[in-house]
Amino acid sequence: MKIHLDLDAFFVSAHRTKDKSLIGKPAVVVKTHDKEIFELKKTKVLNLNKGAFTGDIIITNQELEENRGIIVTASYEARAFGIKTGMTLLEAKKIYPNLTVIKPDYHLYHLLSYKLKLFLRKRIPLIEQFSIDEFFGDLEGWIDEENILKFCYDLKQEIYDKFSLPISIGIAKSKWSAKLATSFAKPNGVFKVDDVYEFIKNIDIAKFPGIGKRIERRLKSRGILTLGDLVKNKEYILSWGKMGEVLYKRIIGEDNEDVFEKEDRKSVGISRRFDVIYDREEIMRRIKILCRFLAFLVTKKKLNPTFYYLKINYKSDKKSKAHLRVERIFNELLLKEIMSLLFLRADEYDDGIVSISLVVSRFKRISNLFDYEKDIKNEKLNQVINKIREKYGVDIMVSGDEIG
Numbered sequence: 001m002k003i004h005l006d007l008d009a010f011f012v013s014a015h016r017t018k019d020k021s022l023i024g025k026p027a028v029v030v031k032t033h034d035k036e037i038f039e040l041k042k043t044k045v046l047n048l049n050k051g052a053f054t055g056d057i058i059i060t061n062q063e064l065e066e067n068r069g070i071i072v073t074a075s076y077e078a079r080a081f082g083i084k085t086g087m088t089l090l091e092a093k094k095i096y097p098n099l100t101v102i103k104p105d106y107h108l109y110h111l112l113s114y115k116l117k118l119f120l121r122k123r124i125p126l127i128e129q130f131s132i133d134e135f136f137g138d139l140e141g142w143i144d145e146e147n148i149l150k151f152c153y154d155l156k157q158e159i160y161d162k163f164s165l166p167i168s169i170g171i172a173k174s175k176w177s178a179k180l181a182t183s184f185a186k187p188n189g190v191f192k193v194d195d196v197y198e199f200i201k202n203i204d205i206a207k208f209p210g211i212g213k214r215i216e217r218r219l220k221s222r223g224i225l226t227l228g229d230l231v232k233n234k235e236y237i238l239s240w241g242k243m244g245e246v247l248y249k250r251i252i253g254e255d256n257e258d259v260f261e262k263e264d265r266k267s268v269g270i271s272r273r274f275d276v277i278y279d280r281e282e283i284m285r286r287i288k289i290l291c292r293f294l295a296f297l298v299t300k301k302k303l304n305p306t307f308y309y310l311k312i313n314y315k316s317d318k319k320s321k322a323h324l325r326v327e328r329i330f331n332e333l334l335l336k337e338i339m340s341l342l343f344l345r346a347d348e349y350d351d352g353i354v355s356i357s358l359v360v361s362r363f364k365r366i367s368n369l370f371d372y373e374k375d376i377k378n379e380k381l382n383q384v385i386n387k388i389r390e391k392y393g394v395d396i397m398v399s400g401d402e403i404g
Contacts, residue, residue: 001148001171002259003137004178005120008166008187010133011073014108017164026078027100030069030089037272037293038286070273072104076187116163123155128259136175138259152190172196175257176250179209196253201228208251215247227251268303269359270294276315276352283353287339288402290358295332296394298360299386304330305360310342315352322346325362329375331382335360336401 007013011029016022069089078099083092093099113132120127126138143151152169159167170181172193180200185191193199200208205227206216224230230237230251237244249255270290277283287310298305306328311321322345328334339358347353 001139001143001145001173002175002178003124003139003148003152004130004170004175004182005135005137006168006170006179006182006186007116007133008168009073009075009079010165011104011109012075012102013165014112015102015105017112018108022100022102024077025075025100026081026083026096026098027075027102028071028078028083028089028092029073029102029104031072031104032069038274038289112163112165116159116165119159119162123158126259126261128261130179134179136178136259149190149192156188156190172253174250174253174255175259176209176255177253180207183207193253197228197231200231200251201226203227205230210247210250267359267361268294268297268301268305269309269357270297271311271355271357273313273355276354278352280347283347283356284340284343285402287343287356287358288336288399290356291336291339292332292398292402293394294358294360295330295335295382296386296389298330298335299332299382300390303360303363305363307360307362308335308338308342309357309359309361310339310346311357311359312343312346312353313355313357314349315354316349318349318351320346320348329379330360331375331378332385333378333382334375336399 012022012027015027015029071083071085071087071089071092074083074085074087074092078092078096081096083095083099089101109132113129117127117129117135120135120137124137124139125142128136130136139148139151148171152171156167156169159165166188168182168185168188169190170178170183170185170193171191172178172181173196177193177196177199180203181191181193203226205211205219205224208227211219219225219230222233222236224233224236230248234248237248240247246255250257270293272286272290274286277286307323307325309321309323311319313319322342324338324342326334326338343356
């Protein structure tokens with residue numbers, strides 16, 4: 001059997017480990033727009049413990065502005081009033097004016113997540129960290145099925161006793177059934193799936209992990225509203241090819257996907273949300289700034305990406321993206337050149353922009369013959385600049401195209 005562990009309202013719960021007065025209160029963690037990074041103000045790169053899920057993180061010393069910001073986590077007490085993740089603070093306070101508002105502490109979140117992972121490794125033979133607050137575990141051959149419920153209840157209590165963190169646990173024969181089961185265990189409970197079809201048949205398709213808005217609209221346009229409906233439309237789902245086959249097997253609990261440790265970094269990225277901007281020159285300037293931080297992280301980790309990806313989110317909720325495969329030796333100048341090109345390719349809507357995401361992946365050491373000498377020269381320059389930035393800060397050296 002496999003289990004899925006999900007920390008309840010993790011960011012709020014993390015703050016409650018330090019401030020017990022927050023327990024029981026309707027509270028939210030609020031993230032302000034990341035304007036400081038674009039104003040070239042002092043920014044930190046936090047060096048977290050080796051093995052933390054997302055590695056280094058970039059933060060600015062943000063001050064919470066009155067009634068501004070986006071809710072990234074709401075306590076269950078706040079959710080009872082209809083307050084949820086993604087809502088603006090202004091909207092939330094209209095619902096409940098006495099809401100307790102908490103400034104994010106990313107170092108605390110990552111440190112607790114890392115410590116919990118080390119603890120789980122001692123209690124479960126195979127652990128996979130799925131996100132900062134989610135884990136999969138494989139209990140096959142470790143705990144007999146008749147003892148799994150007791151084991152999970154005991155484990156949940158151990159985690160609370162040791163870390164003061166409430167956690168919910170889903171149990172099933174497959175990873176994705178276990179993850180779905182966790183949503184029925186919340187908050188602070190345990191839920192075991194014995195018969196997959198009986199469990200899923202009346203569940204809305206939107207609740208299944210991996211079915212996003214686009215797939216949801218596609219399915220519901222054909223009258224497929226529940227996971228049970230989806231199972232009955234097997235041939236239609238399989239007609240989607242490999243993606244449909246994977247999705248169908250996950251839904252019926254026959255994916256047979258293993259729980260595995262994710263040690264190698266698959267990608268490095270940075271994204272920032274901001275108040276709506278129509279000026280494309282200002283967007284391009286912000287992309288150059290994000291490239292500086294992304295280049296710092298990639299160079300520090302001694303990685304050489306060959307795949308570059310950029311995504312734009314517009315005010316109207318439209319999205320666009322572009323990617324490019326480039327087999328060159330990585331450096332900051334190359335990154336800025338590629339991401340600028342990708343932005344020009346991706347920017348297809350005459351609309352205001354509210355966020356930009358940059359990601360690099362497919363790491364390997366390669367360069368074509370035509371650019372090799374230039375790449376080697378720029379790589380050496382990149383390494384020298386990175387050493388200076390590591391000592392004095394990422395903002396100590398900026399290029400002219402980052403200054404508005």
